[in-house]
Amino acid sequence: MPTPAYNRSYLGDIEIGQASLFERVVENYPHVNIDQFITDYMKCRIRMMLDEGWPRYATNPSNELLDAFIRQENYTMPIDKCHMTPTMAYWAGMFYAKYQWYWNVPSAKLIDWLPSAKLGARYPGMHDKSMWLLVEKFPPSELPCYYEDA
Helix, strand or coil: CCCCCCCHHHHHHHHHHHHHHHHHHHHHCCCECHHHHHHHHHCCHHHHHHHCCCHHHHCCCHHHHHHHHHHHHCCCCCECCCCCCHHHHHHHHHHHHHHHHHHCCCHHHHHHHCCHHHHHHHHHHHCCCCHHHHHHHCCHHHHHHHCCCC
16 A cells, blocks of 8 residues: 555545535535536645645535635636536545545646546446545556546
8 A cells, every 4th residue: 555645534534524525516506617616626725735634624524615715715616517416526525535645646636637527427337336446446657548538
């Protein structure tokens, strides 16, 4: 196993916080461009701190993460047709958080390597698989090649 990004004790909170954040956005902003939102969030300062397991944000519930993101980044929700269901958005949030932790890659790079539209296209065949299996199966060196055709 590679060296994880931070202490495992924070992983569960970060996974649930991020997954619930993405789900909340889809539920509360039905016309959001969720791909743009996820990309922007994965590249923001809060997510950079979560990449290192900073306790200040690691235990925040999704509503507090969203409020902090909007306030700190002076963020406006991008409008477009939302193509993810709340369940898909939750799953994507879990995948990105677990993958970032396990492989210790910056979220900003991860979202460039695996944009949410490509991950979402794989959801039907992947959502019922073990998340750990999916994360372990694809090291960062294989991600760009594996998802090119999505």
